[in-house]
Amino acid sequence: MYIDKTGYVYRMTNSSSKYIFLSRPRRFGKSLLTSTLHSYFEGRKELFEGLAIEGLETEWTRYPVLHFDMSTAKHVNREQLEQELNLKLLKYEKIYGREEGEINANQRLQGLIGRAYAQTGRRVVVLIDEYDAPLLDVMDEEKNLPTLRNVMRNFYSPLKACDPYLRFVFLTGITKFSQLSIFSELNNIKNISMDEPYAAICGISEEEMLTQMSDDLNLLADKLKVTRDEIIGQLKGNYDGYHFTWPSPDLYNPFSLLNAFADGKMNSYWFGSGTPTYLIEMLNKYGVAPQQIGGRKVFATAFDAPTERMTDITPLLYQSGYVTIKDYSSLTMLYTLDIPNKEVRIGLMQSLLANYLHRYTNDGLTTVALLYEAIVEERLDDALRLLQTFLSTVPKCDNTDYEGHYQSLLYVIFSLLGMYVDVEVRTPRGRVDMVMRTPAILYVMELKLDKTADAAMQQIDLKNYPERFALCGLPIVKVGINFDRERRTLGEWKIEGE
Structure with missing residues (x-):
């Protein structure tokens, strides 16, 4: 099954913005979206038969794609991070070559982009999935964060100089680091994380579940011996309730929803897939009691904000998916943030109980x-x-x-x-x-x-x-x-x- 998000892909890649950033919580489909972009830019028309983009794209041009998945660089020190970058660059240097003077990661990336453009005659697509993965574990460490951040900033630095050779640059991550700290040269990144046209680009909307997953709903209802309406209510209570802008359709956590269909039961899938030890430490650091996590009214600047400069825990809670937008007042411009659903609330409280x-x-x-x-x-x-x-x-x-x-x-x-x-x-x-x-x-x-x-x-x-x-x-x-x-x-x- 593939929930068709290709209409968003076409809109995004044919917009006026060449550099795009998208933030979503873990397990929300960012990597699948990045892979979809990869296949689209490689002109693999056969993969998109029957999908929305088939009726929108007419040329299916094949571009050179440099796709870097940074999720393999978690829990690393500086030396390990540089080794990871080396392996990722070597993969593409086998295709496009490497010049003798290219030693550092930034020099090698710049060389790759230039040669890929020269050898193919087409501008280059750069996809960076989970750009912030190496930094998440050290976000609160005064010693290690600047060190690893400088390595990543150095790696990304050629993107500005290579602008004439680039067709499209797409970055995903969980957190929003300040533009200055990571992409110091790129002042034209378009952050679509809270843009209404892209509200449902990741996650599964209720309409998508009711239509494209209709058979799965019936099977699950039969297995649990309840009605279809009852199973929809249970799934909604457990896994629905995410909004990344307002107004927005109700979004289900795709990881939890697919696992519930596969297993035939309602378990705590998303929360169980990652131990939030760092979150618990940060709740303690900022003196946040469990009852203060949800039900907050704040301005967008309080949660759609760089996490490495945060003065309270709100940006981390929001960007990590522990709270989401539940309402918005156009009069005061205040957003209401709350825990999305039962799965997150129960998982969070079980983790906090040990505290x-x-x-x-x-x-x-x-x-x-x-x-x-x-x-x-x-x-x-x-x-x-x-x-x-x-x-x-x-x-x-x-x-x-x-x-x-x-x-x-x-x-x-x-x-x-x-x-x-x-x-x-x-x-x-x-x-x-x-x-x-x-x-x-x-x-x-x-x-x-x-x-x-x-x-x-x-x-x-x-x-x-x-x-x-x-x-x-x-x-x-x-x-x-x-x-x-x-x-x-x-x-x-x-x-x-x-």
Whole structure:
């Protein structure tokens, strides 16, 4: 199966911009797009039969293509990076040759472009996939980042001088490094990452899934013994919700969606494919609590910004795919950023749980499963007693005295209940508002810190929660909880409506 994105390829390669940059999170199809460009510029018309570009392109000119995949240069030092560049250049020097005086990577690249042009009589296409891969692991290292960045800047430097010999230059990456730091000479790169015409260039739109993957939807529904509409709802909740500009179609994570169809089940594919240790370190560095990750209103300059100069974690969260655009106000020009979907939220919270529980993390996940069992069996009092007991057995860890630590832990645990039931958790400054939907009941919970369960219950009534959720058609149970900071666990709670 190939989801047809070739219409975007034609538009991009025949636009007024010769140098184009696209940022998308990992596993979003950037490499497939780059490979599609490679085949298109090689004039391989036979590969595009039946696709949109077949009706748009008439010439199918064959250009010399230099395609550099930098994903092989992760976790490297300077010497290893230079060795990687050497291997990549050697591949093309076997085709176009190398002159004696070309020693450094930039000299060799410039020589390659000039000879490819001279030997073929056609301008050269340069494709650089994951340009930032060598830099991602050292983004926060004052010593290594400048060193590796200088190696890459030197490698890319000939592109400006070679402009007369270039047909098209395309760069992809996850992060947006400042133009000055990497492409110091190229002042005419067009960044299409937030351009509305290219909103769906990577990822799978809902329309594409419903039409081009219709058979897969039916097969998955049959396997899981649910209706087609139910399977669409499950896929949407788990893997949909990405927007890289506004307005934008809803985009599904292609890696997760294809794996769900292949395996016949809903697993955490995208999150499980990369350990976000660096992300956890950065959350700690910038003092970001779990409940502060989503629900932010910011200007575009706060997230579509160079990551190596960031003063808060927003650019990294957005460019890495942990938050995405959920709304935009043309009046204030503020974007709303939030966690895209259930898969990302659960994966993120499971990773963060270890931050609070350390060696008790597995016990914490077991507790969440037992909580779910008690809640679905409508034994909410037992569920809260279980949580109270578990939290009281977690030993006091370092750095837990600051206000908010245990609210953050509770936020993570409540969020993880979303593995099993529909959960929406918000915690503005020390309060946890949780709305939890089981097949039979809608629970509305409010948490207070060092107050009383009655105060929590009054807050629920003050906010008119029951009226707000009356249309859901389920009985509503109100739960007021007081958290005892001194004992580091739940103090008292009150349940109304059972």
